[in-house]
Amino acid sequence: MNENTFDKIYRIVCQIPEGTVASYGQVAALAGNRRWARVVGYALHVIPEGSDIPWHRVVKKNGEVFGGAGSPGGICQTALLKKEGVGFKEDYVDMENYQWKRMVF
């Protein structure tokens, strides 16, 4: 295990506080390069179950979630986010008020 792109991505995702979401591009940018947006998706895709990675807090820039509330299983992510206090706009996240701004010192 070396410090690869995945580690950076995972680290960023783990820093996302509850009740907040971050877009793939956002995570990729914070990781170093915004072109890793696709890699972020792949990184989350290979996350083993039981990991402490809140992958459900990573959404598209549009605010859409993986699968969406109209897909079986995809609703889980939406439910989780709602449970954490994230506001939703139809099947999309209310990015205007819940997107992670990384206002961390």
Next chain:
DNA sequence: AACATGACATAAG
């Protein structure tokens, strides 16, 4: 090395 695929982003039509 090459090609195909993907939980993306952006631009153009």
Next chain:
DNA sequence: CCTTATGCCATGT
């Protein structure tokens, strides 16, 4: 709103 095309990177075959 949808499809197509391009860019960028990692992975699998």
